[in-house]
Amino acid sequence: MKERIALFPGSFDPITKGHESIVLRALPLFDKIIVAIGENPAKKHLSEMFSFQQRLLWLKQTFANFDKIEIKSFSCLTIDFARQTGAEYILRGLRNPTDFQYESNIARINQDLSPEIETVFLMTTPEDAIISSSLVKEILTFGGDIRRFLPLQVAETIVKATQVICTNT
Numbered sequence: 001m002k003e004r005i006a007l008f009p010g011s012f013d014p015i016t017k018g019h020e021s022i023v024l025r026a027l028p029l030f031d032k033i034i035v036a037i038g039e040n041p042a043k044k045h046l047s048e049m050f051s052f053q054q055r056l057l058w059l060k061q062t063f064a065n066f067d068k069i070e071i072k073s074f075s076c077l078t079i080d081f082a083r084q085t086g087a088e089y090i091l092r093g094l095r096n097p098t099d100f101q102y103e104s105n106i107a108r109i110n111q112d113l114s115p116e117i118e119t120v121f122l123m124t125t126p127e128d129a130i131i132s133s134s135l136v137k138e139i140l141t142f143g144g145d146i147r148r149f150l151p152l153q154v155a156e157t158i159v160k161a162t163q164v165i166c167t168n169t
Contacts, residue, residue, distance in 0.1 A: 006030040006120065007087040009038050009078045012055050013048050014158070016136060018128035020062055020151050022093035023069065026122060032068050034085055035059055039075040049137045054157075062151045079110045082117050090119045095129045 008023055012035075023033055037055055050058075056073060063069040074081040082090055090110060092103050100121070107119035124131075131149045140146050140162060147155040 002088075003031040003086070004029070004089070005032045005034065005085065005087040006089040006091040007078070007082045007085060008033055008035045008091040009074075009081070010036075011048070011133070012037055012059060013050055013133050014055065014136060014150060014154055015058050015062055016128075016131045016133055016149055017151060018093060018095070018124050018131040018149075021125055021128050022091065022122050023063065024066075025125075026091055026120075027066065027068055029120070030068070030089065030091075032070065033091065034070045034072055034087060035063060036072040036074055036081065038078060038081075039073060049140075058151070058154045058157070061153045077113075079114045079117060082110075083114060088117055090117060092119060092121050093124050094121050095124045095132070 006026060006029070008019075008026070010019065012019060023035060026033060037052065037059070039052065052073070056071065059071045063071065072085070074084075076084075078090065082088075090107070092107070094100050094103060103119075103121065107121075110117060110119060136146050136149050139149075140158065143162075146158060149155075150158070
């Protein structure tokens with residue numbers, strides 16, 4: 001029987017509990033899940049808060065105890081990377097209807113480019129539906145407490161590295 005491999009691509013800037021939950025809840029569905037940071041050289045450093053190496057380390061730490069999870073990176077079309085890794089599924093998490101609209105358009109294009117690769121959507125848990133990397137970065141920028149939104153080791157690293165004081169301007 002052929003191994004069921006899923007690719008879970010993203011920027012993970014930073015990885016959130018929502019990302020972690022999607023991967024862990026998908027584990028029973030697949031033989032292997034490749035969690036991969038996509039790098040777009042044209043957009044490099046435009047919106048990244050954390051370095052590529054730091055994000056890769058956090059992914060490795062977050063999923064260190066799971067043999068069925070591999071951590072990788074890529075700098076090509078996601079669908080091409082899925083083919084290269086033998087993934088027949090692209091795993092995506094959905095928080096709300098806006099995510100569905102955006103992700104379904106990408107899934108349709110990917111289906112057109114590579115009909116043998118299927119996109120699988122998982123809804124986030126209700127408690128994770130409000131979490132996005134963008135909001136975490138905004139909270140962090142203004143010194144807010146981001147620990148509830150991130151895997152423990154990620155939150156600890158960030159909290160130790162940042163000490164922002166709110167100022168009145």
